[in-house]
Amino acid sequence: MDNAKKITCVGLGEILWDILPDGPRVGGAPGNFTFHSMQMGLDACAVTSLGDDERGHEALRILKEYGLKVHVWTSDKETGYVKATLDERGVPAYNFALDTAYDNMPFTHEFESVARNADVCCFGTLAQRQENGLSRKTIRAFLDAMPAGSIKVFDINLRQNFFDLEVIKAGLERCTAFKCNDDELPVVCSLFGIDPVLTPEDFYNSFLREKFDIDTFIYTCGEKGSEIFYKGEHSFVPTPKVNVVDTVGAGDSFTATFIALTVQGVDFRIAHQTAAEVAGYVCTQHGAMPVLSPELKKKVEDLVASARPA
Structure with missing residues (x-):
């Protein structure tokens, strides 16, 4: 990547409202990813669809207040939302509204222009849940329009039954980095008819690299730590011990x-350690988009500055 200019980054897909026990918050993995990428120094934007309704207008206002750039299609469908309940460990369970704005996002000329200039894009399965929804086609067209050599991160974020083999296969065929957690890995293996107790290392080597030529695998295991397989190398980092308020958005920040x-x-090992620290910090805060602490902000700035060529 050219360090002479800011690297452009896109969170592609759903922006929605998390209706949490302590009140509503704007969320959705692409928005969370965009916000934290921006905090890491990238030129980040979200590409999404919102309804022409109170929730949509308020979401756009809040995202802009956060400093996010948003490319939005205004839909005649309602703005997406999900009712989230937290268990005693602060882990959410979700109940999603159906056939919403983010399911019906067309591939506009504006979105195509963003795609052709994007260095990095993160996408998932939720916005592709409707077989007849526009968003499934749009996400694939967006990824296909990105420049050669760009980074395409497939963070599957499996929710309820909003995924199938065809969507996951299409994502794997297009991505350069794959992210899932320890609950999702056996599901992916079962869908592809491979051993559901495959180790992350075997999954990386014999499936992601061999069948799809994917060189980055991000694997998170909640309290048990995280593993990253990167260009044939491996890193494990234990999960920091923190007082958890809620875990919403922690995976996206990671x-x-x-x-x-x-x-x-x-360096990918230092990046991994820092990702664990940021995710731990997010778990101590309410909501998915907390501003970094001054200590973390300085650490990130120093890491990026020291990585720049002299």
Whole structure:
């Protein structure tokens, strides 16, 4: 990547409202990824669809207040939302509204222009859940329009039954980095008819690299730590011990931190350690988009500065 200019980064897909026990918050993995990528120093934007309704207008206002750039299609469908309940460990369970704005996002000329200039893009399965929804086609067209050599991060974020083999296969065929957690890995293996107790290392080597030529695998295991397989190398980092408020958005902050730091030249093991620290910090805060602490902000700035060529 050219470090002479800011690296452009896109969170592609759903922006929605998390209706949490302590009140509503704007969320959605692409928005969370965009926000944290921006905090890591990338020129980040979200590409999404919102309804022409109170929730849509308020979401756009809040995202802009956060400093996010948003390319939005205004839909005649309602703005997406999900009712989230937290268990005693702060882990959310979700109940999603159906056939919403983010399911019906067309591939506009504006979106195509963003795609052709994007260095990094993160996408998932949720916005592709409707077989007849526009978003499934749009996400694939967006990825296909990105420049050669760009980074395409497939963070599957499996929710309820909103995924199938065809969507996951299409994502794997297009991505350069794959992210899932320890609950999702056996599901992916079962869908592809491979051993559901395959180790992450075997999954990386015999499936991701061999069948799809994917060189980055981000694997998170909640309290048990995280593993990253990167260009044939491996890193394990234990999960920091923190007082958890809620875990909403922690995985997105982890992925964004790791990807944003590595594309700026930071060593992948240091990027992994920092990603774990950022995700731990997010778990101590309410909501998915907390501003970094001054200590973390300085650490990130120093890492990026030291990674720049002299």
